[in-house]
Amino acid sequence: MTGEKTDTPGDLYSKFLLIWFGQFISVIGTGLTIFSLGIYVLLQTGTASSFVFILMCVFLPPFLLKPYGGIMADRYDRRVMMVVGDLGASLGLLFIFFMMLKGDIELWHIYLGIAASSVFSAFQEPAYKALVTDLLPEEQYAKASGLVQLAGSAQYLISPFLAGILLTLMNIEYIFLIDISTLIIASFIVIWVRKTIGGIPVQRVEHDFMAELREGIREFSKNKGVVNLVLTITAVLFFVGLLQSLFIPMLLNLTTAKTVGISQSVCATGMLIGSLFIGLFGSKNKQVKILAVSLFIAGIFFANLGLSTNIVFITLAGFTFFATLPFINTSIEVLIRKNIDNSKQGRVWSIISMVTYLGSIIAFAVTGFLADSVFNPLLEPGGPLAETAGVVVGVGEGRGIALMFIISGLMISLISLVLWRNKKIRILEDGEDEGSIINLIEASDFV
Template sequence: MSSGPGADSAPAPAPTTMFSSLKIRNYRLYAIGQVVSNTGTWMQRIAQDWLVLTLTGSASAVGITVALQFLPMLLFGLYGGVLADRLPKRALLLFTQSAMAGTGLALAVLTLTGQVQVWHVYLTAFLLGLVTVVDNPARQIFVNEMVGPDQLANAVSLNSANFQSARLVGPAVAGVLITAVGTGYAFLFNGLSFLATVTSLLLMRTSELHPSHRAPRAKGQLREGLRYVSAHPELIWPIVLVGFIGTFGFNFPIWLTAFVHDVYQSGAETYGLLNTLMAVGSLVGALLAARRGTSKLSILVGAAVLFGALEVVAAFAPSFWLFAALLVPIGMFGLTVNVTANSSIQMATDPAVRGRVMSLFMMVFVGGTPLGAPLVGWITDVYGPRIGFAAGGAVSLLAALTIGVILARSAGVRLKLDLRPGRPHLALVPKQRGPVTREGSPARAG
């Protein structure tokens, strides 16, 4: 049946498969550059944590380093989103990626010359955090510019898969490298690895990008972004949830260094192994998210509940290998929370304010770390790694359950338990309103 002239003029969106975004040349270039850069980033993370622990012998010092790296996001994150909305994203990323390379190279020189002190690590972590304030929202928006809205959820998931693939290699290589020649060469590799991302940005075809709306300079843009989020429950509650989990549930540099050093009396190779196992789970979570191609709030809440519960269980694992094995599903559900929240928020946000909304998302997700990391580090030092890990998991679990109830009430649904064979045992169903008749349907008011 004909629908009239021009009915078929709009091209159908490309089907979403697990790797469909990689068919787009610009995104493919970007992904290749990110593999190299992300590997260097993970190497530096492991080297930085281990260097601080070696210099101080304190899990609290590791927590302070992590806090300083994410403190700028807490203080200035929303302003970074304003800049990302105003400026061209590709040019902005060329600047931020070059600046991040400089911080890695500076730390490499200090370490290789034997001059490094713990305050040097604190300072470079803080400077890296300042650059990240602008880099994070710019990267989030630039994904949409490379692939367009139809492939956004898939590209966000593949970005996470890319990051976690590098996490499989980076910690393992860093562990070997630290043992063989010291932490300085891990910092050097990270500084040089940013050349891959810069090169990929320079090689892109700008004519094939989907430029996003650039907000003109004006007063009140920060308040405008906050008002927009507060008026949309589908944005504010996922942001609150990832804020709790990012602040209390993602302090793995503190917990894993403490478990390796204090519980298992091992070295950098073991620390690298535990990070690699988490990365295996995270990679699986990212690929499953890419295959789904959709981002539902029910998946977000369910993954958050399982993430918090598994952290509590792992904290009291009686053996090393059980603890190590539990890190795989923890990584999978933690990554599912991050990817699902990221893509659902982007797709529900007006492009004109997307930079400010995503900067708020990143601010509460990673910017809460300066608040949580010192507290978690103190609990870990005073009460031990097991109590510290369990406390972070318990807070994440409680937050997920509470926000799950809030979202269910606002959507007018409830959780239904059905133990009959062949039926979904757990499902969200609409709430019944009013008295129910004998036939099982709500009675009509007279």
Template sequence: MNKKLHTLFEGLHTFLILWVTQSFSALGSSMTSYALVVWSYQQKGSALTTALLSICSYAPYVLLSIFAGALSDRWNKKRTMLVCDSFAAATTLLILILLKTENLALWHLYILNALNGLMNTLQQPASDVAVSLLTPREQYQRVSGLRAFSNSLVTVLTPVLATMVFSFAGIDAVLAFDLITFSTAFITLAWFITIPQAEADGNREESVLTSAKEGLKYLKRNRGILNLILFLAAINLTASMYNAALPAMILSRNGGSRIALGMVNACTGVANLAGSLLVSFCHPPKSRVRVICNSLLIAMCTENFFLAFGRQPWVWCAGAILAWICIPFMNANMDVLFRSRIPLTMQGRVYSARNTLQFFTIPVGYLLGGLLVDRVFEPLMASQQPGDLPAVMFGTGKGSGAAALFCLLGILGAATCLVFRRDRHIWELENDIPHP
């Protein structure tokens, strides 16, 4: 048994230490984000208000990611991660101080989220390359599964712990826990983790702009990877509209509450957790592209419609489980395709170009989702009579507009999957892949 475990995790000792401590820190950060979303909705009762928190986080990430990769390829990965984590902790501390002095306002959160988004822009490519440097090639799928597992566990624990701590000790206790998790991760990375330096590619003297262009040129030459990124960008547009509408619907619906929102988020995490465990230990599939396409199609065709037509928390939870158990399979197989096809010396630049292209639709989606709920679908549903077809389908009262939007998102997401499934360049990624 011990020999089998040693074989499963061979060469991953340093990665496992980094993974565990960074995941613990991610839990604290996620709890803070969750608590601030609930706090902001309680202040204004607006979907757009909470959506703006995410828009402010993603806007600098999208705008500057393409340059961050060029910097990441030449900067020390460990030092970059430490600096960025420290800045994020400083913003959490500032929020705590503003809260304790009763000076915290929504505009403070918007500014601090934008600054955190800027730091995440620099940290993400450094972290991605660090994982590649610490991982043997044959362990790529297992590492992808483990990272998905930790993300899922964070998703499970976040609403449960954040709701419990928020309810019994207040939001300041959530922020304090975030600072404790940061300290643990910082000390471990600073004193107990050594990240090897990437092999130089001979272009370290080129300008940041030139380096950024190299990432885009690589994608232009590799249409399969580029089109797969554009596929995910289209899915992210739908997913971010979903994320903008979810708190507004569940916190407003009859039978909805902060506890119901926590239940749905917890079920999302449980499903992710189960999928992550499965993908971590299963054999590589014959067709990674087919797994990616089918996983997203199932996800788009389940939860959106359960949210649209369901009235009770258990229905929403069932939809979350059916949809999100597929996502780790998509993430892991996409991650293996990228790591297998992109040279290590180019990964920082290419990942950053990917971040710009794949995630630029997220702030757009959050803005659209908030506006559509507040300005279009809620007023539209408020004008319906109880016997009208829209009222029969999506219910009445506040939250019914968000439910109508979820129906539209389900149709849009499924159509996106079917269109990109026919892309021949994406299917060409199946050729000559050195499976781990």
């Protein structure tokens, strides 16, 4: 452990809820910025590529820097790292705000500001995740994970609606001020909690960053069950990345932009309800079984997204798919927390995030080519699959994307079966991996 929990479990959980609330409103603010900037850039350029580049500025810096953020989360007080991350993220937003006030904003200004904010999120997120282990006992991990996911879903459920209203009432630059305000509020809450319960001692070892990074990689790689679990989820996230990239283009071929927005929000409600359920009632034991079953069901719902052109059916499939995600995420987090030394969780979480991000980034990189050059031509009128797969999926604009969704969903269900059969993953249930047991045996030889 990095320090002693001197408060009662109830007191610590209450303080965790305060920190969670600050992060909740901060996530809403971030969602306001991303949604508003997406609309702004699309109106200015009329190209989807400019919007995709904003997403890359959001995702790429954390992907590259999270290992260093994780090292710092283990080296320093994790609450201090959260404050540095939140306040630092506001600097990039202030840059965009002032450039807009000057009236000579250019696209590269926006990309630079968003990238700068994302750099600081690479230091904030590992500290936030590891802080759960600092403050709470093991039996409250599942509830905490559910609440964290609940906050994350607000970016997709609350922010688009709220941003749409605010953009009719004020200029976009003031949206940035709202986001900055939420970051400051979140920081002050963390500072207050730190003051009331005191600092958490950190085990300081005189290593350089590369040495600590290698130590984190060793801690991650020695637990073969965790490695297998993370690689499996990385494969799943590749297919989820296809959904993130192609859901809107598919729907826009079927209905209006307004209806697409409503459909997205309803789908996000599924994640909200699933997270709320876990936050209120927790999650039972047998996390590997919950993970495998949830993945299998999620794959079926994913495949249903491509089976119909009826917007209500697609929205219902999306809702049920997103409702399964909190159960998947919670099971993964609990299994990892039980099997990784808390004093090294910051750097291990950052490595895990980097590995799993890779699945989404690869998906973003190949999605356009697969949709435009491979799958859509197959299901155009007269296309090679128009008279076979087209009978089920349909023929015309966007039906190649629908076929991609069906294949992706079936692949996720297949992955769930492979996961269930993996003995190294199943042994994580007991909080001990084969590698950990071997280490204990080896250590006993020197006693």
